[in-house]
Amino acid sequence: MSRVRAVQPRQPKPLVVEEEPEYLVAFRQAMLARGLSTRTRNAYVRDLHQCELMSHSALTCWTETDVLHCLSELHKAGKTPRTQARILSSLRQFYFWMVGNERREDNPCARIKSPKIGRALPSDLSxxxxxxxxxxxxxxxxxxxxxxxxxxxxxxxxxxxxxxxxxxxxxxxxxxxxxxxxxxxxxxxxxxxxxxxxxxxxxxxxxxxxxxxxxxxxxxxxxxxxxxxxxxxxxxxxxxxxxxxxxxxxxxxxxxxxxxxxxxxxxxxxxxxxxxxxxxxxxxxxxxxxxxxxxxxxxxxxxxxxxxxxxx
The missing domain is CATH 1.10.443.10 (Intergrase catalytic core)
Known part of the structure; x- marks a missing residue:
């Protein structure tokens, strides 16, 4: 456990990824410019890197079929519908940014519906x-x-x-x-x-x-x-x-x-x-x-x- 005094509020640090592709670096910068918090940016980046590991092609080249395959693999791996929906949301944001910056013309997530997750009730404390x-x-x-x-x-x-x-x-x-x-x-x-x-x-x-x-x-x-x-x-x-x-x-x-x-x-x-x-x-x-x-x-x-x- 760290014994270093923190005289300023402790803030999360940006996720460090070795040999990160240029397009993900640019996406990080775009999220920062939008004012998204470090935790939110880290969550997006973590999800996108997880997706990249599930495919032999770069995210910039993914089609709707690749996205569906990714969701299928997540399901086979036992990931909850909530996790699948979150990762799909990260992909949507990434491709929305790509289309907006004219890096590609289409959003491969556009026609894919999010898994139904319901809403878990918070823990009840009497x-x-x-x-x-x-x-x-x-x-x-x-x-x-x-x-x-x-x-x-x-x-x-x-x-x-x-x-x-x-x-x-x-x-x-x-x-x-x-x-x-x-x-x-x-x-x-x-x-x-x-x-x-x-x-x-x-x-x-x-x-x-x-x-x-x-x-x-x-x-x-x-x-x-x-x-x-x-x-x-x-x-x-x-x-x-x-x-x-x-x-x-x-x-x-x-x-x-x-x-x-x-x-x-x-x-x-x-x-x-x-x-x-x-x-x-x-x-x-x-x-x-x-x-x-x-x-x-x-x-x-x-x-x-x-x-x-x-x-x-």
């Missing part, structure tokens, strides 16, 4: 499970106070894990009880903290963060939540942390940082919040993305009905 998880950190230590505050903020605000990791001091307004969050596409939204998260965050900032700042020998780290080296945390750091506390809390199901974001949305809807408000709090650009949580709430009601109704 309010009792969340309560036990929030009580798991040992708040007699600086690290425990930090971890308690992180879990409370994540659940209270429904943040993405990257938004939590990159949260800076200037984004926090404890007096007003709000966070100013910069999410996907550099879109900014205000999210209320709530009393419990506000109190946990205030306790951490007043009684624990200074101890972690003292370990920072150089630089000026503005991260709210610091590592034991006084720098920004990684997504992996927090993933291991939440797994540890889930075990302490006696939660046997698989959970991740994103599970608390799902719980935030589902519990709001269970208690009567309207879908549009939940969309704004989550930072979803499309309401259809938020609608999945209505299915989670409905599924939970159906399970309760079947378990407790005499004719369930």
């Amino acid at each position: 309010e009792t499970d969340v309560e036990n998880l929030l009580l798991a950190p040992d708040t007699s230590t600086a690290i425990g106070l930090r971890d308690k505050a992180m879990l409370e903020v994540l659940y209270a605000c429904g943040l993405r894990v990257s938004e939590l990791m990159n949260l800076s001091l200037e984004q926090v307004n404890l007096n007003a009880g709000w966070l100013q969050i910069t999410g996907k596409g550099n879109k900014t939204r205000l999210v209320p903290l709530g009393d419990y998260a506000n109190e946990a965050l205030e306790d951490y900032l007043n009684h624990a963060r200074g101890e972690l700042v003292a370990t920072l020998k150089s630089g000026n780290c503005q991260a709210v939540f610091l590592t034991t080296q006084g720098g920004y945390m990684t997504r992996q750091n927090f993933w291991y942390m939440i797994k540890k506390y889930a075990k302490v809390a006696g939660i046997v199901k698989e959970i991740s940082p994103h599970t608390l974001r799902h719980a935030f949305a589902t519990h709001l809807l269970n208690h009567g919040a309207d879908l549009r408000s939940v969309q704004l709090l989550l930072g979803h650009s499309d309401l259809s993305t938020t609608q999945i949580y209505t299915h989670v709430a409905t599924a939970r009601l159906q399970a309760l009905h079947q378990a407790h109704h005499p004719r369930g």
Whole structure:
């Protein structure tokens, strides 16, 4: 594990590929010019290289038959419909770019339909499970106070894990009880903290963060939540942390940082919040993305009905 302090938010690095063809290098540059994130660019490049390995011809020469053969091979290899659809989407974007830049006249993906994938329901975490998880950190230590505050903020605000990791001091307004969050596409939204998260965050900032700042020998780290080296945390750091506390809390199901974001949305809807408000709090650009949580709430009601109704 790296012991290097990160005094700036940790960012993903571009995928490195040896002897990358010129057309994929140009495609990378085009994605960068469009403002796509490093993670998105890496995903496209990774998918396209995987496709190239499945054929003796370069992607620039592929026909519709080659694309169909690729999807067939993915199916034979046991890849899920979701993975197949994602790779087909990467190919579509690549050929759309080629046509737009007059590198070829046709898009071999134009007539191919995406596999039907359905929409998987997010993991369901009950309010009792969340309560036990929030009580798991040992708040007699600086690290425990930090971890308690992180879990409370994540659940209270429904943040993405990257938004939590990159949260800076200037984004926090404890007096007003709000966070100013910069999410996907550099879109900014205000999210209320709530009393419990506000109190946990205030306790951490007043009684624990200074101890972690003292370990920072150089630089000026503005991260709210610091590592034991006084720098920004990684997504992996927090993933291991939440797994540890889930075990302490006696939660046997698989959970991740994103599970608390799902719980935030589902519990709001269970208690009567309207879908549009939940969309704004989550930072979803499309309401259809938020609608999945209505299915989670409905599924939970159906399970309760079947378990407790005499004719369930």
